[in-house]
Amino acid sequence: MTASHNTPPHTLDCDIEVGPKDWQAQQFYHLMTALVIPRPIGWISTISASGISNVAPYSYFNMMGNDPPYVAFASTGVKDTLNNLREVPHFVGNIVTMDLLEEMNFTSGDFPRDESEFGWAGLTAVPSVTGKAFRVLEAKAHIECEVKQIITDNNTNIVLGKILHTHVQKSVWKEGRIDPQLLNPVCRLSGSGYAQLGEIFNVARPVWKEVKQTQGKQAMPKAVKR
Numbered sequence: 001m002t003a004s005h006n007t008p009p010h011t012l013d014c015d016i017e018v019g020p021k022d023w024q025a026q027q028f029y030h031l032m033t034a035l036v037i038p039r040p041i042g043w044i045s046t047i048s049a050s051g052i053s054n055v056a057p058y059s060y061f062n063m064m065g066n067d068p069p070y071v072a073f074a075s076t077g078v079k080d081t082l083n084n085l086r087e088v089p090h091f092v093g094n095i096v097t098m099d100l101l102e103e104m105n106f107t108s109g110d111f112p113r114d115e116s117e118f119g120w121a122g123l124t125a126v127p128s129v130t131g132k133a134f135r136v137l138e139a140k141a142h143i144e145c146e147v148k149q150i151i152t153d154n155n156t157n158i159v160l161g162k163i164l165h166t167h168v169q170k171s172v173w174k175e176g177r178i179d180p181q182l183l184n185p186v187c188r189l190s191g192s193g194y195a196q197l198g199e200i201f202n203v204a205r206p207v208w209k210e211v212k213q214t215q216g217k218q219a220m221p222k223a224v225k226r
Contacts, residue, residue, distance in 0.1 A: 041057050056080070082159070135167070
């Protein structure tokens with residue numbers, strides 16, 4: 001298929017139709033990270049075989065199932081996190097909240113492997129329940145995982161982690177579950193952009209019997225502001 005544009009245009013005279021090979025890698029990266037938003041951030045803490053703790057943010061991060069529960073994150077290139085996981089296959093997905101935005105961003109720097117971001121960012125490393133990797137004490141929730149597979153395709157490295165244990169701070173719990181507004185997670189955008197949660201809505205799932213009876217769209221559940 002012929003690309004609609006050879007490079008990202010400043011203004012559009014028609015819709016964009018492009019694939020990964022039509023633009024330079026950095027250009028297509030900017031396109032995708034602006035489209036797939038907002039993204040949760042996995043603040044991944046690991047430990048090397050020599051005992052050096054590492055913590056770094058990954059916005060290619062999400063849940064990947066529930067029976068059993070998995071999370072996944074991806075590293076572009078081989079960074080300290082990936083090297084550590086090949087030595088010690090356990091990590092913690094620390095949840096990034098707005099009060100930790102600056103600390104999280106600081107740990108994204110190019111620290112040498114023998115330097116721990118915990119100390120430089122003023123973070124407190126506390127032991128996990130199930131693995132050797134340390135939690136970020138300041139985070140309001142932690143997901144402890146065991147690496148089950150690392151998938152490498154050229155410069156993309158996808159880590160699949162099976163969830164072993166979860167910690168949730170009581171400050172974000174309300175009426176039997178995590179309250180997203182109390183959690184106040186950081187939402188990743190493109191470039192150096194971040195956002196907070198905006199208005200929250202509840203939408204019920206459709207029931208086929210009702211859809212069939214009303215011949216479709218009349219049975220569509222309405223979004224209700226919380």
